[in-house]
Amino acid sequence: MLTSDKMNTTACFHIILQQDNKKYLYNLNMVAKKLFEFLCSEKGLTEEKLTLCTDEGFVLSSFPGQSIQNIVHEKVDSNGKEADFIILASSKSERLTEISDLQCQFTDFLSIFCHNEQVRDYIFCGLDSLPVSICIYDKNTRLVYANADFCDYVQIKDREAVYGMRLDDMLKAMGVKISSVKKPHDQLKVKEILKYEKPIVNWEVEVIYTKSQKENILATNDMYPIFDREGKVNGVVEIARLRNKTIREVRSALGLTADYTFDDIIGESRLMAETKQLAATFAGSAYNILIYGESGVGKELFAQSIHNCSERKNNPFVAINCASIAPELIDSELFGYEGGAFTGASKNGQIGKFELANGGTLFLDEVAELPLHFQTKLLRTLETNQITRIGGSKNIPVDVRIIAATNCSLEKMIEEGLFREDLYYRLMVLNITIPPLREHPEDISLCAEFFLQQSAQQNNLEKKRIDADARKLMTEYRWPGNIRELRNVMNRVSILSKSTIITREILAASLQPGSFSISEAEEKTAEMRINEKKIAIDRSNADLIKEVLSISKGNKRKAAELLGVSRKTFYRMLEKYEAFLK
Structure with missing residues (x-):
């Protein structure tokens, strides 16, 4: 559309695009400038006095190298539509018809560009919204x-x-x-x-x-x-x-992650504090670690804590109990195998524990149970940091830190020819001995309270507490099963006890009779001896009640008659010896 300013010296050609197109463009001015210059060159209009400016009067380009941006012009055409761009030319030019054609082509090409950009933007916005x-x-x-x-x-x-x-x-x-x-x-x-x-x-x-x-x-x-x-x-x-x-969530689902840290190890005694401090110090190194400790002291808990305190904490933690794997399967379990390597093997093969643990930690529990033939292969793997799958020929590099644990004397096994001495020294670059529970009795009550409350939460039970006599019994008991046994006993008393108070009698009834071993090294007080006799009498009375109930086939009236007591007295006896009757 051609208009003129008030002085009739400038011709204005208004460029009007579809309004819904412009909002999709980030570089419309630059495209308009290049298009204008291209069309002027194609039509041979570069010597004409032409200027392309925005609707706000900002000059984008002008020919022949001079600007007439200060000339007043109208922003709307004769139909009252506001222009997006304006081409200014001299009203005295003899090529106004060609400039008008330039305006039409400029409008058409720029409109096509805007439409394509709109479609392009729709496509890209759609791709950005996809969850892939x-x-x-x-x-x-x-x-x-x-x-x-x-x-x-x-x-x-x-x-x-x-x-x-x-x-x-x-x-x-x-x-x-x-x-x-x-x-x-x-x-x-x-x-x-x-x-x-x-x-x-x-x-x-x-x-x-x-x-x-x-x-x-x-x-x-x-x-x-x-x-x-x-x-x-x-x-x-x-x-x-x-x-x-x-990765951590996937490994957790596959059992390839360490869930515990040193903060999860309960114990405030000096002995446990020193053990945790030593383990934390070892965690910062890259060396293999050998953990000694009786059954139930928490060797894997320490192994997981070491892993989570090391630079490998974001990588796999793979645990294997060497005693639970048949000797003929230990090679394939740890090294993996190729498809069809042996009868019954998966046609796709199987990745071994070493490859699963690559970049992380491999925990070998009960390492003393490894068969001798495999000890040689394990030694070579530790020396070369490479494994070969069963049935394969390719050496696969692995970066694995070994934490091994045992409750046996490897030194004695070496003397007996049951464990390789060179493997022993490969594993025992650093070693930790976890003390049994009886050596730090001050931690027993703390652990017991934790397990008791944990059991109450898991079973939706009322909170319970341990009385002073029961605590005393816990320190007298030698806990041959260590922390594992303590946890099991607390789970048992939390279920069996109907009272919110865990008494000495209830606790004693939950200890396995064959494992009830009061420390003989301690001198027993008169009170201790009397309590032992009381417990023995209570057990005898409970056994008598069980016997008469068996004879009477559960008929409590007949059972009371056999004991020569009233039914009311018999019911009181049932309530009194309830803990021993379970």
């Missing part, structure tokens, strides 16, 4: 496009800044490492797509974040080649489906 990561690389692995989920996946804060970067350089700059789950390596599959021109689907990877505290995650990647019109591969599109769970 999508990216496109060119034939040189340079990043061409990435949606919002992919940017979060590899921690890209400014996607425009990484467009054009090679894949390797981009991942390095973002502090992201991609590692295959099934066959750990860092080779990226995008390069294989470009080389072999075949899609790869369901490639499972671990995404490792090296520059942030973000937990590693699992992802499944699908990659497809992009072909040009001539059928040649000129790029790759990658779709990554991130798992909902982090």
